[in-house]
Amino acid sequence: MPSLDKSLVAGLPLFAGLPPDDLDHILREAQSIRYPKGTAVFQQDEEAHSFFVLLHGHLRVVKVTPDGQQVVVRFITPGEMFGIAIAMGRPRYPATALAIVDSIALVWPSAAWPRLVAKHPSLAVNTLQTVGNRLQDAHTRVVEISTEQVEKRVAHALLRLAHQAGRKGEDGVQIDFPISRQDVAEMTGTTLHTVSRILSSWEERGLVESGRQRITIRDPHKLFLLAEDLPR
Amino acid sequence: MPSLDKSLVAGLPLFAGLPPDDLDHILREAQSIRYPKGTAVFQQDEEAHSFFVLLHGHLRVVKVTPDGQQVVVRFITPGEMFGIAIAMGRPRYPATALAIVDSIALVWPSAAWPRLVAKHPSLAVNTLQTVGNRLQDAHTRVVEISTEQVEKRVAHALLRLAHQAGRKGEDGVQIDFPISRQDVAEMTGTTLHTVSRILSSWEERGLVESGRQRITIRDPHKLFLLAEDLPR
Structure with missing residues (x-):
């Protein structure tokens, strides 16, 4: 990765507890990609080819039902991981991620995940906290909509x-x-x-x-x- | 742990990919506890002192709102992890787990989690898949209730x-x-x-x-x- 300032990402939850050399190693496998406002980073049911960290901008993640109704799953803000289907053992993205403003993400090929996690287990530990927070949010929503x-x-x-x-x-x-x-x-x-x-x-x-x-x-x-x- | 037959747990998703010696090491820190029908394994908002794998029986996990309404979060069947607040960095249980029939669980003190995961990173990788499946289930429920x-x-x-x-x-x-x-x-x-x-x-x-x-x-x-x- 040519010109990314490492200090931009060293403080992210995903990279907590990683020594600088390990962070270098992980970042070397990523590229940063720009997603203009209105474009999809990935589509629901598309093969989960990559996983991401949002560096700049905002995304809206939506699920569409077979009869065309939409539900907003969440908004992604800078610093968050997203599109981590591979980490949860899923071959496809369960929702669509749309750039609602011009956005930039770090992008890793999904194939890199097992290798990176084997070498840097704290990636899995940190991801578990992110997914755990989302699980609590989702349950809070279920409770709110139900009651x-x-x-x-x-x-x-x-x-x-x-x-x-x-x-x-x-x-x-x-x-x-x-x-x-x-x-x-x-x-x-x-x-x-x-x-x-x-x-x-x-x-x-x-x-x-x-x-x-x-x-x-x-x-x-x-x-x-x-x-x-x-x-x- | 005295008399647990290791073959009972070696096939569980949590322990996938672990060599037998590692499994021994992990099981040595657990005890198996019986929860008679109708008793709570833990209560919502209680300090998350332990994490669990259900060996036998069935649990109902419920969340209660401040005004006393109940929502069933899920049912736990044998082989599943539960009460894994510690893995998600949460100090308290977000819901109550009730034995709906006589049940038996393997119980680890939460304090063992960081140590076990540092030594056996595949625990975190496997747990991530479980939590990921639950996240998908929760989103499916949000979509269903919404639409x-x-x-x-x-x-x-x-x-x-x-x-x-x-x-x-x-x-x-x-x-x-x-x-x-x-x-x-x-x-x-x-x-x-x-x-x-x-x-x-x-x-x-x-x-x-x-x-x-x-x-x-x-x-x-x-x-x-x-x-x-x-x-x-």
């Missing part, structure tokens, strides 16, 4: 996005990538119509502000109280 | 249970552990009333048979067609 009214689900989804990719500004915490009301609907198992109704009512109450592809949480504390059903 | 009508969700849940723990008999595939209609409701994000209505209608059509704590799929093929929305 919560839609308004609370939307509040929880926005708070998680703010936690994952919030940028504090003068007028609140803005989610640091383009996100639409349709995305929020596909994260919370509801319809665009319902999300629009909820966000409009929250805007009137000064909780959030949303525009095309943009959501700002103006009053995170009040949104938290609402999500947790606490008295305001 | 499918309740009847299809219940059909998918029963087919998965039959796949995980089905025992073929003369009158169909019986789910090989006690399972109630309430459990099915807590697996599919619906109410006991709805599950009862669906199962009664399926019984009339000869698809399933269910009694107290018992479900038999009489016609798995028809149930599959119904789950997948294919013409019958």
Whole structure:
């Protein structure tokens, strides 16, 4: 890899505990690839040829059902691994990853995974923590969709996005990538119509502000109280 | 560990690829504990003191919300790891594991995990596959609850249970552990009333048979067609 500044990646969770020489060895097998806004890094059901670490930009990961309905699995922010089907023993990608802004990723061929892990076992240990966090997130979503009214689900989804990719500004915490009301609907198992109704009512109450592809949480504390059903 | 027959565990996914001497070393740190029907192996939010492999019996893993609603996370069948919070870097158990029949598990102190993994990296690699499978299951559930009508969700849940723990008999595939209609409701994000209505209608059509704590799929093929929305 020619010009990547190693300090950009040495601090990533995947590489925790690795000596600099080992990191060199691992990075030597990667290339960095640019994915312009709107392109797919990989498609659902495509052969899992590579695994990735996002260096710059944001991705939306979506699953499409046989009858064409979409569910947003997660958003990927810089520093995260993704497309790690090979690490979980799966031959194909279970979802599609789309660049929602111009993005850059480190890309390894899947064939390198068994070799790299045999040589650097902490890669497997670190990946296990990432996958474990995602498993907890997924179970939290199952519990929310199963037991919560839609308004609370939307509040929880926005708070998680703010936690994952919030940028504090003068007028609140803005989610640091383009996100639409349709995305929020596909994260919370509801319809665009319902999300629009909820966000409009929250805007009137000064909780959030949303525009095309943009959501700002103006009053995170009040949104938290609402999500947790606490008295305001 | 005194009297455990090593052949019982040598074939488990967790121990795949381990030489017999390494397996001995790993098993030496475990004890086998019996959990009578109805007891908890661990409780949600309890400190994650141990990790486990189920040798015999069946467990139900449930998450309880702050307002007391329950969601069934999964059933554990013999040979599976569970309670592996430590492997995912979590200090507490995210759910409660209950023995639904008399059960026996191998139990390791969590403190042994980093040491065992450092010495036997394939433990981490194998665990990653287990956690990866659970992540896919959880996403499948998110997609189903978000996009499918309740009847299809219940059909998918029963087919998965039959796949995980089905025992073929003369009158169909019986789910090989006690399972109630309430459990099915807590697996599919619906109410006991709805599950009862669906199962009664399926019984009339000869698809399933269910009694107290018992479900038999009489016609798995028809149930599959119904789950997948294919013409019958």
